[in-house]
Amino acid sequence: MPIPDTGTIDYLSSAIDDTEGDVLREKCGVFGVFGHRDAAALTALGLHALQHRGQEAAGIVSFDGRHFHTERRMGLVGDHFSRGSVIERLAGDSAIGHCRYATTGATILRNVQPLYADLAGGGIAVCHNGNLTNALTLRRRLIREGAICQSTSDTEVILHLIARSPKQKLVERFIDALQQIEGAYSLVALSNKKLIGARDPLGIRPLVLGDLNGTPILASETCALDIIGARYVRDIGNGEVVVISRDGIESHRPFPQQAARPCIFEYIYFARPDSVVGGRSVYEVRKRMGQELAHESPADCDVVVPVPDSGVPAAIGFAQASGTPFELGIIRNHYVGRTFIEPTQQIRALGVKLKHNANRSQVAGKRIVLIDDSLVRGTTSVKIVQMMRDAGAREVHMRIASPPITHPDYYGIDTPERDKLLAANMNLDEMRAFIGADSLAFLSVEGIYRAMGHNRRDPDHPQYTDHCFTGDYPTPLTDLAGSEGDHHLSLLAETA
Ligand SMILES: O=P(O)(O)OC[C@H]1O[C@H](OP(=O)(O)OP(=O)(O)O)[C@H](O)[C@@H]1O
Ligand SMILES: NC(=O)CC[C@H](N)C(=O)O
Numbered sequence: 001m002p003i004p005d006t007g008t009i010d011y012l013s014s015a016i017d018d019t020e021g022d023v024l025r026e027k028c029g030v031f032g033v034f035g036h037r038d039a040a041a042l043t044a045l046g047l048h049a050l051q052h053r054g055q056e057a058a059g060i061v062s063f064d065g066r067h068f069h070t071e072r073r074m075g076l077v078g079d080h081f082s083r084g085s086v087i088e089r090l091a092g093d094s095a096i097g098h099c100r101y102a103t104t105g106a107t108i109l110r111n112v113q114p115l116y117a118d119l120a121g122g123g124i125a126v127c128h129n130g131n132l133t134n135a136l137t138l139r140r141r142l143i144r145e146g147a148i149c150q151s152t153s154d155t156e157v158i159l160h161l162i163a164r165s166p167k168q169k170l171v172e173r174f175i176d177a178l179q180q181i182e183g184a185y186s187l188v189a190l191s192n193k194k195l196i197g198a199r200d201p202l203g204i205r206p207l208v209l210g211d212l213n214g215t216p217i218l219a220s221e222t223c224a225l226d227i228i229g230a231r232y233v234r235d236i237g238n239g240e241v242v243v244i245s246r247d248g249i250e251s252h253r254p255f256p257q258q259a260a261r262p263c264i265f266e267y268i269y270f271a272r273p274d275s276v277v278g279g280r281s282v283y284e285v286r287k288r289m290g291q292e293l294a295h296e297s298p299a300d301c302d303v304v305v306p307v308p309d310s311g312v313p314a315a316i317g318f319a320q321a322s323g324t325p326f327e328l329g330i331i332r333n334h335y336v337g338r339t340f341i342e343p344t345q346q347i348r349a350l351g352v353k354l355k356h357n358a359n360r361s362q363v364a365g366k367r368i369v370l371i372d373d374s375l376v377r378g379t380t381s382v383k384i385v386q387m388m389r390d391a392g393a394r395e396v397h398m399r400i401a402s403p404p405i406t407h408p409d410y411y412g413i414d415t416p417e418r419d420k421l422l423a424a425n426m427n428l429d430e431m432r433a434f435i436g437a438d439s440l441a442f443l444s445v446e447g448i449y450r451a452m453g454h455n456r457r458d459p460d461h462p463q464y465t466d467h468c469f470t471g472d473y474p475t476p477l478t479d480l481a482g483s484e485g486d487h488h489l490s491l492l493a494e495t496a
C-alpha cells in the first residue's frame with residue numbers, strides 16, 4: 001500500500017505515541033518492512049525469529065503516513081508484542097523493529113530502540129545492531145556543541161549527526177552521519193518516506209534484503225525472512241546504503257571500495273543455525289568446525305555430547321568425523337534463553353543452572369567428550385563438567401569449536417573486559433583445571449578458516465573480523481585510545 005506524501009512540517013507537531021515520556025525512541029536484531037498493511041505484525045514476527053540476538057528489550061516504530069507510533073519495552077519480544085492491542089496501536093504500512101542486548105549504555109528503557117527523533121525535515125527512527133568505537137568521543141563533542149542527549153546508547157549519536165548535517169536531503173544527511181562514525185553497524189531506519197538499510201564499510205554485522213510478494217524487507221538474518229514467508233533477495237553489501245521508497249530500491253556506495261570482513265563470531269555463536277549468512281549456511285559451517293576439531297584434537301571417548309544449544313551442530317560434525325556415537329547427554333530447558341548475552345554475571349550463572357540438566361542414562365559410566373561452540377567466561381563449562389561428573393561420567397573431556405577468546409570485542413558482542421575472559425588470563429592447562437575437565441582443546445584459528453572454506457587466514461587481508469582470537473582489530477578504537485570509556489555519560493541514575 002503506497003504511503004501518502006503528507007509533507008514535512010506536520011511531523012514536527014505530530015503527537016508521538018509516547019507512553020514513557022521520552023523524546024527519543026530507541027529499539028541488536030533489526031528488522032524493517034516498507035509498504036505492507038500488516039507492517040507491525042510482520043515486524044513483531046521478524047523480531048521473534050531474531051530473539052536469540054537480544055533478549056533484554058524490544059521495540060517497534062511504525063509510520064501511518066501521518067504519524068509515527070512507537071512501543072518499546074524491557075523483556076522478550078513475546079512478552080509484549082504478541083498482543084493484538086499493541087500491534088493495533090502500531091498503525092501504518094511501514095515499520096522497523098529491534099531486539100536489544102546492550103553493548104553501550106545500560107539495560108534501561110531510555111536506551112531501548114528504535115530511537116526516534118524529530119528533525120527539521122521530519123521524523124526518523126533508527127535501529128542499530130553493532131557497536132560504535134568512537135561514539136563516546138562524538139557524544140562529548142556533540143554535547144559541547146549543545147546537543148541534548150536523551151540516552152546513554154552509542155546509537156543516539158547517529159541521530160544527532162543526521163540532525164546537524166549541513167546536507168539537504170535525508171539520504172545525504174544519513175550518509176554524512178555514517179562517514180563520521182566508526183566501528184560496527186547494521187542499521188535500519190524509517191523516515192516518513194523511506195526505509196533505509198546500511199552496513200558498515202567492513203560489513204561486520206549481517207543485514208539482508210528480502211521480498212514478501214513485492215514488499216521489501218530488511219532483517220539481520222534470513223531466519224526472520226523465513227518466519228514471514230519472505231524470499232531472500234541478497235545480503236546488503238559492506239559499506240552499502242539501500243534506500244527503499246515508493247520509487248523502488250536505490251543502492252548507494254558512499255565508502256571507498258574494500259573487501260568485506262564480517263564477524264566470525266556470527267558463524268560460531270551469534271546467528272541462528274538455520275540462517276544463511278554471507279551465502280553460507282550457519283549450520284553447515286558449525287558442523288565443519290566440529291569436523292575440523294575432531295581432526296585437530298580427537299578424544300578417546302564413548303559418546304559425543306553437545307552443550308545445547310549452539311554447541312549442537314559442531315558436536316554432530318565432531319561425532320561424524322570421529323565415528324563416535326552422538327547422544328543428548330544434556331537436556332536444555334526451553335524456557336531459558338541464551339546465557340552468554342545476559343547483562344550480569346549473576347544472571348548468567350543462575351541462567352546456566354536453570355538451563356541445563358544431565359541426561360543420566362546417556363552419561364553414567366561413560367567417557368564423555370563435551371562439545372561447545374565457544375568458551376568465554378567459563379561459566380557454562382564449569383557447571384556442565386561438574387554436572388557430567390555428578391551424573392556418573394567416568395571421564396569428561398571438553399572440546400571447543402573455536403579458538404581461545406583472548407581479546408575483548410567492541411563491535412556488538414559483550415566481551416569487553418579482558419579480566420573476565422578465561423583464555424586471556426589462563427594457559428590451556430590452567431583453564432582445564434579451572435573447568436575440572438580431564439582434557440581441554442580448542443579449534444585453531446586456521447581450523448576456523450578451513451571450516452569457512454578457505455585454505456588459510458590471509459594475514460595481510462584477513463577474510464573475517466576475528467580480533468577475539470587474534471587481537472587484530474579492523475577499525476580504529478578511538479574511544480578506547482582516548483580513555484573516553486572512563487567518563488560518566490549521564491548524571492541521571494541508570495534506572496529508567
Ligand atoms: O564461557 P561462557 O561465559 O559460559 O560463555 C560461552 C557459552 O555461552 C554461549 O551459550 P549461551 O547460553 O549464551 O547460548 P546458547 O543456548 O545458544 O548456546 C556459548 O554457546 C557457550 O555455551
Ligand atoms: N548488541 C547490539 O548490537 C547493541 C546495539 C547498540 N550498541 C546498543 O547498545 O543498544
Ligand SMILES: [Mg+2]
Pocket residue numbers: 307308309310311372373380
Ligand atoms: Mg551455549
